[in-house]
Amino acid sequence: xxxxxxxxxxxxxxxxxxxxxxxxxxxxxxxxxxxxxxxxxxxxxxxxxxxxxxxxxxxxxxxxxxxxxxxxxxxxxxxxxxxxxxxxxxxxxxxxxxxxxxxxxxxxxxxxxxxxxxxxxxxxxxxxxxxxxxxxxxxxxxxxxxxxxxxxxxxxxxxxxxxxxxxxxxxxxxxxxxxxxxxxxxxxxxxxxxxxxxxxxxxxxxxxxxxxxxxxxxxxxxxxxxxxxxxxxxxxxxxxxxxxxxxxxxxxxxxxxxxxxxxxxxxxxxxxxxxxxxxxxxxxxxxxxxxxxxxxxxxxxxxxxxxxxxxxxxxxxxxxxxxxxxxxxxxxxxxxxxxxxxxxxxxxxxxxxxxxxxxxxxxxxxxxxxxx
Amino acid sequence: xxxxxxxxxxxxxxxxxxxxxxxxxxxxxxxxxxxxxxxxxxxxxxxxxxxxxxxxxxxxxxxxxxxxxxxxxxxxxxxxxxxxxxxxxxxxxxxxxxxxxxxxxxxxxxxxxxxxxxxxxxxxxxxxxxxxxxxxxxxxxxxxxxxxxxxxxxxxxxxxxxxxxxxxxxxxxxxxxxxxxxxxxxxxxxxxxxxxxxxxxxxxxxxxxxxxxxxxxxxxxxxxxxxxxxxxxxxxxxxxxxxxxxxxxxxxxxxxxxxxxxxxxxxxxxxxxxxxxxxxxxxxxxxxxxxxxxxxxxxxxxxxxxxxxxxxxxxxxxxxxxxxxxxxxxxxxxxxxxxxxxxxxxxxxxxxxxxxxx
Numbered sequence: 001x002x003x004x005x006x007x008x009x010x011x012x013x014x015x016x017x018x019x020x021x022x023x024x025x026x027x028x029x030x031x032x033x034x035x036x037x038x039x040x041x042x043x044x045x046x047x048x049x050x051x052x053x054x055x056x057x058x059x060x061x062x063x064x065x066x067x068x069x070x071x072x073x074x075x076x077x078x079x080x081x082x083x084x085x086x087x088x089x090x091x092x093x094x095x096x097x098x099x100x101x102x103x104x105x106x107x108x109x110x111x112x113x114x115x116x117x118x119x120x121x122x123x124x125x126x127x128x129x130x131x132x133x134x135x136x137x138x139x140x141x142x143x144x145x146x147x148x149x150x151x152x153x154x155x156x157x158x159x160x161x162x163x164x165x166x167x168x169x170x171x172x173x174x175x176x177x178x179x180x181x182x183x184x185x186x187x188x189x190x191x192x193x194x195x196x197x198x199x200x201x202x203x204x205x206x207x208x209x210x211x212x213x214x215x216x217x218x219x220x221x222x223x224x225x226x227x228x229x230x231x232x233x234x235x236x237x238x239x240x241x242x243x244x245x246x247x248x249x250x251x252x253x254x255x256x257x258x259x260x261x262x263x264x265x266x267x268x269x270x271x272x273x274x275x276x277x278x279x280x281x282x283x284x285x286x287x288x289x290x291x292x293x294x295x296x297x298x299x300x301x302x303x304x305x306x307x308x309x310x311x312x313x314x315x316x317x318x319x320x321x322x323x324x325x326x327x328x329x330x331x332x333x334x335x336x337x338x339x340x341x342x343x344x345x346x347x348x349x350x351x352x353x354x355x356x357x358x359x360x361x362x363x364x365x366x367x368x369x370x371x372x
Numbered sequence: 373x374x375x376x377x378x379x380x381x382x383x384x385x386x387x388x389x390x391x392x393x394x395x396x397x398x399x400x401x402x403x404x405x406x407x408x409x410x411x412x413x414x415x416x417x418x419x420x421x422x423x424x425x426x427x428x429x430x431x432x433x434x435x436x437x438x439x440x441x442x443x444x445x446x447x448x449x450x451x452x453x454x455x456x457x458x459x460x461x462x463x464x465x466x467x468x469x470x471x472x473x474x475x476x477x478x479x480x481x482x483x484x485x486x487x488x489x490x491x492x493x494x495x496x497x498x499x500x501x502x503x504x505x506x507x508x509x510x511x512x513x514x515x516x517x518x519x520x521x522x523x524x525x526x527x528x529x530x531x532x533x534x535x536x537x538x539x540x541x542x543x544x545x546x547x548x549x550x551x552x553x554x555x556x557x558x559x560x561x562x563x564x565x566x567x568x569x570x571x572x573x574x575x576x577x578x579x580x581x582x583x584x585x586x587x588x589x590x591x592x593x594x595x596x597x598x599x600x601x602x603x604x605x606x607x608x609x610x611x612x613x614x615x616x617x618x619x620x621x622x623x624x625x626x627x628x629x630x631x632x633x634x635x636x637x638x639x640x641x642x643x644x645x646x647x648x649x650x651x652x653x654x655x656x657x658x659x660x661x662x663x664x665x666x667x668x669x670x671x672x673x674x675x676x677x678x679x680x681x682x683x684x685x686x687x688x689x690x691x692x693x694x695x696x697x698x699x700x701x702x703x704x705x706x707x708x709x710x711x712x713x714x715x716x717x718x719x720x721x722x723x724x725x726x727x728x729x730x
Contacts, residue, residue, distance in 0.1 A: 040553020064557040064599055102560050103506045149551060149580055150443040155471070156505050179552075179583040181652055250585055253665045255657025263655050 030089040030136060031279060032118075034168065036111065036160065037145025038099035041175030046143075046234035047092060049248065049259060050271055053079050054236070072097040072107050074114045093139060099156050108160040115139050115167045119294045140286045141204070141274070142168045145175040146229060152191035153199075161201045167290055169204035169282050171274065172196070177231035177265050178250065178257045185231050192229050203228070206273060207281060224273055230266040235259050431483075431490030433540045434681065435521075437572070438495065439514065439564065440549025441502040442471060444579035449547075449637035450495050452650060452661060453673055458482045459495045472500035475513045479541075496543060502560050511564045518543050518572050522696040529697075542693060544684045545608070545676060546572045549579040550632060554588050556595050565605045572692060573608035573684055575676065576600075581634035581667050582652060582659045589634050596632055607631065609680065613687055626675065633672040636661055 035043045044056040056077075075094040080087060095111055098104075118138045125134045142164065146157060153161075161170060172192065177185060196203060206228075209221045239251040249258040259267045274282075438446040438459075447459035459480070481494045496517070501510055521542045528538040546568065550561055565574055576596070581589060600607065609627065614620040638661050641648045650661040661669045676684070 038553075040551065040555045061555050063595075063602075064559050064562045065603060100559060102563055103508045105506045147443070148583075149445075150441070154503060159505060176583050178654070178656075179580055181654055252582070252585060252657065252659075254659050255654070257654075257656050261655075 025086055028087040028089060029279075030091070031141075031283065032091040032093060032137060032139050034093040034095070034111075034115075034139045034142040035145065036095045036098055036142055037175065038147060038156075039096065041145040041147055042232075042234050043094075043143075043145050043175065045236065046173075046175070046232055046267075048236050049234040049267065050275065051079070051081055051090060053081070072110050074110060091137070098160075104156055107156075108163045111160070112163050112167065115164060116294065119167075119291055120298075122291065123295055123298065136283075138286055138291060139168050141282045142170050143274075144170055144172050146172055146192060148174050148176050148179045148188065148231075152188065153195045158195070158199050158201070161196075161203075162199065165202045166293065169285055169290070170201075171204050171270075172229035173270065174229050174231040176233065178233045180231065189227070189229055189231065204282065204285070206278060224269050227266050227269055230270040232267050232270055233257055233259055233265040234267070428488050428490075430537070431492060432685075433492045433494070434685070435479075435494040435496065435541060435544050436676075437498065437514075437518075437543045437546045438549065439498045439501055439546060440579060441551060442499065444549040444551060445637045446497070446547070446549055446579075448639055449577075449579070449635060449669075451639055452637040452669065453677065454482075454484060454493060456482065456484055458484070458493055459497065471503045473504070475500040475510050477513060477517045494541070507560055510560075511567050514564075515568060515571060518568070519696065522693055523700075525693065526697055526700060540685075542688055543572050544688045546574045548574050548576045550576055550596065552578055552580055552583050552592070552634075554584060554592055556592075557599050562599070562603055562605070565600065565607070566603060569605050569607060570692075570695075573610075573687055575608050575672075576632040577672060578632050578634040580636065582636045584634065593632060593634065597628070608684065608687070610687070613691060630668065630671055630675075633668040633675070635669045635672055636667040637669065 033047075035047060037043055039061075044059070048054055048056065073096055075096060077092045077094065079090050079092070081090055082088070093114070098107060098111070101107065115138075122134070122136065122138055125131065144157070144161065146153060161172075164170065174180075174185070174188065174192075180188065206221075206225055209218055213221075233250065235248050235250050235257075237248065237250070238246045239249045239256055240246050247256070247258045248260060249256050258264050262268050436450065438450055440446055450459040451457055476499050478497045478499065479494050480497070481492060483490055483492050485491070498514055501507075501514070504510070525538060525540065525542055528535060548561070548565065550557065565576070568574060578584075578589075578592065578596075584592060606612070609619075609623040611620075611623075611627070614623055636652065636659055638650045638652050638659075640650070640652070642651050642653050642658050644651065644658055644660060649658075649663075652659040652661075660666050664670055
């Protein structure tokens, strides 16, 4: 851009990618990553290893007796990472409490709700008037941690994955993979792949590389795809392996596991595929496929006869008339929630009125009315 | 147990008058010769030898139960403990078994022999524990099984014509497998141990401990011990059953420092320094199961088999079983349990409460 046209046949739009690149560098890049799985599988350590951060410095791990009555919470942590002039605003979504209780029935519902709320927010923003600065808080990728101690996917894993696989890109990961010998790792990966197929769970498909890429790259790509689910080990500590160079790893009495050694674990593969090559694709799939699917379902249900009534009874209709009426999530339990909230609001309003009346009465001379 | 075994058993002679200080024998000593016996040596210390011979003839029962989520290496560990395939386990890793929907109890018996001593070992597996989405009360089938064994024993005991040796199917030891999360106990672990520590001897172990570094291991153990203490859970060896000071000091050390044992099990052998050892081979090193620098398997084995085996049985019989028996007799108003049990009609017994055992 800005170069003079030196050749009559050179138009100049080949410079477009550069322009896009410059614009996006200026704009920055935001990405929302969710990590899910039972506690104690090394999720936090892996996240810190991936992004070289210390996101969990202030974390307090609750004891077992506290977790007896804990419900699942959704926690968000944001961090800005800069590398080579490019700023990434990374939002990490954590699900502490998942899979911890004695009874984990439906413990994935808050997660599903959260993901859909982000979609709903985006839909609202997209349909709104001011679209210049839409904040994209949609979850672009979910790293799901599978235990290396089990024999593949557990019933809880299957239930969670089934509930979210059409709503978020899932990358399955085997945590604490240094618990496994190489043969065991292979067998476990195969078992998980078989189970995913059997249960018809759609995980994120890494796109095929172009046919004009060189053989080496294609081979590398194929190898990476075959190592899914990634068997990872995380560490933020630097150890000396046998007394020579310092590496990130875990030091045991029988040897040192090196996080970045491809013979020890798939950490490098995961980092390459997640951060270095497919960050953008994950965002695109979230937008073009998953979000569109949600949007279509929403709008379709709005077009159905019963939907208009539901929409008008919702609290959304109380918003100003200038805003476009928004579709409700066609989920039975969200409707119920909204109805319940309505009830609560109404009850609170009534109570407030009663209290106001009482105050007025007590100011006036005379007997006081009974307490509520 | 005794190591040096005297070949012969000589009767004491009382007639010699040569005084010789004779220390109290910890193991049956071979009398040097009849001539050097002390005046007053009776020979009752040879009772140990007599007991040993009887035990060798009759053999003994030991019933061990393993509880924990699937995949924590329970079967492998038991096989490693007893150096034989005593726990059912597919040899290949790709087991096609489905996780059972409810907790099942599977008891498999084997007779193993060592040094002339026969042990009838029963391993009780509990597949399905902790594997479902909703694990409420999944310990109930286990509690029920344990109590059923007490009931069986009780029924035999109250028989008029009792068997010479009542077959003992009571669970002497319950190995509870804790998942090595590195954080703390899981709520299910707490619930299980709360319910069952009063009914059976629970020995908690940290499974697949090769996934924790030394610092992580010791921190985790400390946290687990503290959590158990805070929740009033007493694992074996229970403080209240220490018989004397010697027991207490020995057990205190085990309770406060070593337990729960962080173990690794394996049924594969590898060559290390010219020796064949049981272990796990990884790209970064070989984990030797019996190497105390690597894991505490040897401590667990010594504890359960070499030092506390008899005590486990005794505590089960004298404490847990008696508690059960007292409760049953009380519930029945002092009558032995079960109708038609004795096959005869008893004269009506006044319903005075039976004095309860401590």
